[in-house]
Amino acid sequence: MNISNYKVILASNSPRRRDLLSQVGIEYEVIPSECQEIIRATTPEKAVIQLALDKAADVAAKVPYNSLVIGADTVVVADGMILGKPADKSTAAGMIDRLQGRQHSVYTGVALIFHGADGDIVKNFACETKVYVYDMTKEQIEAYIDTGECMDKAGAYGIQGRFAAYVEKIDGDYNNVVGLPVSRLIHEIDNMEV
Numbered sequence: 511m512n513i514s515n516y517k518v519i520l521a522s523n524s525p526r527r528r529d530l531l532s533q534v535g536i537e538y539e540v541i542p543s544e545c546q547e548i549i550r551a552t553t554p555e556k557a558v559i560q561l562a563l564d565k566a567a568d569v570a571a572k573v574p575y576n577s578l579v580i581g582a583d584t585v586v587v588a589d590g591m592i593l594g595k596p597a598d599k600s601t602a603a604g605m606i607d608r609l610q611g612r613q614h615s616v617y618t619g620v621a622l623i624f625h626g627a628d629g630d631i632v633k634n635f636a637c638e639t640k641v642y643v644y645d646m647t648k649e650q651i652e653a654y655i656d657t658g659e660c661m662d663k664a665g666a667y668g669i670q671g672r673f674a675a676y677v678e679k680i681d682g683d684y685n686n687v688v689g690l691p692v693s694r695l696i697h698e699i700d701n702m703e704v
């Protein structure tokens with residue numbers, strides 16, 4: 511699919527997702543989805559794909575034909591437990607304490623809906639990145655929470671922010687942790703037949 515022939519809509523409020531699309535030269539319009547994020551799936555990969563599809567479908571229904579709508583969802587998973595965005599600072603501190611000193615996974619699901627006059631063409635995928643975090647003291651956790659950067663992010667941290675100080679290494683796509691695996695996205699769009 512030659513993306514320059516169509517309108518691209520990013521169905522997201524995430525400033526990180528906007529920055530990543532711009533970084534790879536994709537021109538787009540933002541129409542945030544208004545759907546509730548309710549997980550109905552049984553695994554993290556299926557959950558992020560389901561949520562990405564919910565977001566993209568919510569917006570696709572509102573845009574003109576010949577538009578490509580992109581939805582995404584990111585979760586952090588530790589001990590099989592899905593960590594979304596923290597409700598408050600205490601929850602955030604608990605999340606960071608669960609993540610420090612060990613390895614966890616970040617999953618981002620992406621949904622592509624080409625909204626056309628002859629019906630929608632849908633493609634979706636999920637990517638996993640493993641993140642290894644150094645040991646953190648209680649004081650370091652508290653200091654990180656006090657930066658305020660944790661509240662709007664899954665797992666209560668931003669690898670692109672101050673939390674980078676505690677990331678030992680990653681195994682997979684860094685941008686997938688930030689919120690949009692743009693290299694895989696471009697590859698999937700290039701191979702999408704509309």
Ligand SMILES: Cc1cn([C@H]2C[C@H](O)[C@@H](COP(=O)(O)OP(=O)(O)OP(=O)(O)O)O2)c(=O)[nH]c1=O
Pocket residue numbers: 521522523524525526527542543547565582583584585586595616662663664665667668669670687688689
């Ligand atoms: C793990 C991690 C997540 N995040 C962010 C990416 C997402 O914005 C957010 C996960 O929440 P999401 O629900 O995936 O996205 P969102 O609510 O920010 O935006 P929308 O639903 O409108 O698309 O966490 C980082 O910025 N850095 C990180 O290291």
